[in-house]
Amino acid sequence: MKAPRACGIxxxxxxxxxxxxxxxLPVLLPLEGDKTTLPSVVFFHAEDEHVSYGRAALADYLAGYEGRLMRSLKSLLGTSMIDDHTEVAGRALPFRDLLAQFIGELKRRAEKAADQPFSQAVLGRPVFFVDDDAAADRRAENTLAEIAHAVGLKDIAFQYEPIAAAFDYESQITREELVLVVDIGGGTSDFALVRLSPERARKADRRDDILASGGVHIGGTDFDKYLSLASVMPTLGLGSLLQSGLQVPSAQYFNLATWHTIxxxxxxxxxxxxxxxxxxAxxxxxxxxxxxLxxxxxxxxxxxQVEAAxxxxxxxxxxxxxxxxxxxxETLTLHRPDFDNAISELVDTVARTVMALLQEAGIKVGDLDTVFFTGGSSGVPLLRExxxxxxxxxxxxxxxxxxxxxxxxxxxxxxKFG
Structure with missing residues (x-):
């Protein structure tokens, strides 16, 4: 059987x-040494204009090289910031070009690992780039499509990320199951209710098997942010008082607790x-x-440090x-109950979204066979519980x-592409 010429990104x-x-053969391609994940991070060196990516970018930043670290790039999609620019090494860099630079590097590494070019791809996307704003959501997908074309992908299709995860799980089962996919990523929580089986996997059109999909703009970076605001930023003055008796203004703390505004x-x-x-003060x-700081x-x-905590x-x-x-x-001791309290409202919102999805599909709780957890933040205990x-x-x-x-x-x- 001939290997397909298309990839998934x-x-x-x-x-x-x-x-x-x-x-x-293994499906995922090595992108950084033998690692199949590439952290979505770019570091621009100030001295020689060298650009590093992934773990190398994080290592360069932590080693103290002069330059600019950029992370959580995907969070720009669907926001007004995507049409703005940032300053790098004394020059204006449009955020669109920043995303194209990273996605282009991701494509080059995949092609090197596969030893062949890719001009066709299915790109993952959250169920909602932006909550409750269909026009902004369309703009986000269109922006990602334009960037994908700009880096050399001629034919592209999009797939909801939780449905893609469902297809991966489907390749491992032997009987039909009604599955709820719970994908808790860095920026969004996405869900899909799907009927899966080895027989259904052979169908070209899976629309009838997807009973419902949904999502909310809450993810691992939000858990980081709320943990930081609750437990870390107060050690830098958040919530403390000015000599007038008023509270210290909070804007700088929110910027520092949010990856893409640091x-x-x-x-x-x-x-x-x-x-x-x-x-x-x-x-x-x-x-x-x-x-x-x-x-x-x-x-x-x-x-x-907050993410590691x-x-x-x-x-x-x-x-x-x-x-x-x-x-x-100095060190700061953080406790699980403090973390749970910091993110409890976020987790409640995620849980309500799951129940609304089941109600929308007309599925009773007892009808579900499996909950399939994926995404880097799906292991957060309070959420799982x-x-x-x-x-x-x-x-x-x-x-x-x-x-x-x-x-x-x-x-x-x-x-899709054969």
Whole structure:
């Protein structure tokens, strides 16, 4: 059987993959050494204009090289920022070009690993790029399509990410199942209710098998943000008082807690505002930490510490977070209950979205056979516990958190393009 000429591309908020369906061989292609995931990160070196990607970009940033780190690029789709630009090495870089640069690199690495060019691809997309705004959602998909064409993909199709994950799970089962796919990614939570079986997998048109799909713009980066605002940013002054008795303004803290706005805290205007706040603060020590953070351009470093703490709290009851770069010798102990409290409203929203999906499809809770969890943040304990409690009779199956979508997109690409 001849290998297809099309690939599947999962451009993710936190990590990206590329898949190529070939009989008897692994679907996901190695993109960075032997790793099949490429963190969706770009680092622009200031001195020699070199650009690094993925783990190498993170390593360069953490090593202290002068430059600009950009992460959570996908979050720009569907926002007004996509038509704006940012400053890199003294020049204006349009955000569209930034996304094209990363997706082009992702395509080049996939082609190198496959030892063949790809001009056709199925791209994953969340069920909603933007909640409750159909026009903005269409613009987001159109923007991604334009970027895909610009980097050399002539023929493209889109597939909802949870449905792609369903196709991956379907390749592993032996009987028909009614499956709820729960895909908790970096930027969105997406769901699909699908009838799957080995026989149905041979159908070219699967529309009748998809009973419902939905999603909400909540993901792992939101869990990071709310954990940061609840437990970390207060150590830098959030919630503390000015000498007047008013609370310290919160805008800079929200920028620093949100991956795609961290760089806004480094502007001259922001530095001036922080200096003014520090002058008027009742607790100047906490504002000294904030100034150290911005002076050292360590916002992404701190966000990585928060992300690591979130991951640790998914497996343990407490963890110590390093603050050494902004407060030498200091650590901050974070506890699972604090994390749960910080994200409880987000998890409630995700759970309500799941129940609304079942009601929309006219499916009773007891009719479900399987809940298939995928996505990097699907292991957050509070989220797993709440969804499992809503669907007690369904068995829980964990897929490849970072690879199920890319593998399913590759299977879909083989069906669509041959």
């Amino acid at each position: 999962d451009f993710g908020t936190s990590n990206s993959t590329a898949g190529w369906s070939r009989p008897g 760089n806004q805290a480094y502007s001259r205007k922001s530095w001036s505002q922080i200096s003014e706040i520090r002058r008027d 009742a607790d100047k020590y906490k504002l000294d930490r904030l100034q150290n 911005v002076r050292e351009r360590a916002g992404h470093w701190l966000a990585m 979130k991951i640790a709290l998914s497996g343990t009851s407490e963890t110590a977070m390093d603050l050494g770069r902004i407060a030498p010798g 709440q969804i499992s409690a809503l669907l007690p009779q369904a068995r829980s199956v964990e897929g490849d958190r970072f690879g199920s979508i890319g593998a399913g997109l590759a299977l879909d690409a083989a069906r």
